Amino acid sequence: MATIAPTGAGGMNAVFMTDRMHDAIAPRDGGVAVHGLTRRFGHGPAVLDGLDLTIAPGEFVALLGHSGSGKSTLLRTLAGLDPVHEGTLFRPDAVSVVFQDGRLLPWKRVWENVVLGQAGADRRDRALAVLEEVGLGHRVDAWPLTLSGGEAQRAALARALVRRPAFLMLDEPFAALDALARLKMQRLVARLWARHACAVLLVTHDVDEALLLADRAIVLDHGRIRTDLAIPLDRPRHHADPGFIHLRGVLLDALGVHDD
């Protein structure tokens, strides 16, 4: 369990823990807990403004919000790419990130990208197994620049999963894909999540995607989470389901878009 606290706040963690610390979740379970997280760039306005968020172990959370609302900033902070200046953050050590652009190294073959930085004689076998799992078993030796957009995202997903993350972050991973590829990827993610049982934070601007996949949808607005919507629908989910349609209306409302 990694505890990332602002410098000089070493003794504060216990206080936070006993404070209004997020209901049932003790962070050592492998969940995520963010408290009072504030982030500004330079002297600009706070992009994240005292944000509180908890994600239970194995929970699938979809994060929505307008462009520029700070979704990526929150995710980057959770990933340890951005520093925590104000607030506290607990997260598991084993985290993985998938970005919108696959970010594969063009000069390493797909399987080498998947196990980049992983040690062990069975590297290739592990890469093969996980590539098979994401449906890319036929492209293990391909050069990344020859992959289609969907294949590149599958490879990025494989690279994230091979590390056995307790917490997986996805930043608009399917936004650049065509509709058909996106549907396939959504099903794949649903399957993988069911099997790997890791906590997931999926940033998306697609309300349907959130409703198809997540246990909970949260909406980021002015640096805080203004809407926290449970999605108590059975899986697999269908767009035509009345519960689905109702929740879509609620979410679109929360986003300030009115479904006429």
Add this chain to the structure above:
Amino acid sequence: MPANVIPSASVPWPAGRAMFRNVAARGLLRYASPVILVLLWQGTCSMGIVSTRLVASPVQVIMTGWSLLRDGTLGANLGVSLARAATGLLIAVALGVGFALVSGLSRLGEDLVDAPLQILRTLPALAMVPLFILWFGIGETPKIALVALGATFPIYLNLHKGIRSIDPRLLEMTRTLGLSRVRTIRDVILPGALPDLLVGLRFAVGMSWLMLVVAEQVNAESGIGHMMMEAQDFMRTDIIMVGLVIYGLLGLVSDQIVRLMERTFLSWRPSHRRGQAA
């Protein structure tokens, strides 16, 4: 670097005999024009329009080249020139890569190394000839040093640029994977900068020959340049032109070698783009 770029589909080769004949004709034309020029050159020489004291005829050049080859003059001088160019280039690669790593991988290194090299770069390397002769005498050292000096900058500048322009998103990704600094350098920064290094190498090879020509013509007792200067004393335009042909061939062959290296090491590029080096 966007990983999800689909390689542009290759244009389907237009089938059909007409097209094939067209392509064949173009190929012939490409070779025909230089051949016609050489024939014209031979004609003007044979008819006495141009004095063979000023311009040797192609046949003469070939004959002279053959006899120089047989008596060993050409081989010996070529060997000396090649050794000088190769040694100088090797030193340049070591220095250029070393400096580029130091200044590309650390801010402190950049502050220490980059400014002096950028200043030195603006000096025409050939202006160093008198100083090099004073410093290093008339042996092999000043010639090799001149080649090394000229060839270091293209290597340094291109590799430095390559290291500095690595896609920051890839570096960020390696941070999320927890890659160590050493592994990041080995797996991300160096391979990412390799295309630029090879472009630099092509410039450096061209620069090596240029430096060598000057070094061998100013002051040498052997080498192709020396052979040409000696021929000048005896008004042997044929030998001078053999030297020119040899230089031309050397440039061509070394350029092909670097191109081959590009094809080998950069095979990850979907459609191998030709380097931008002239």
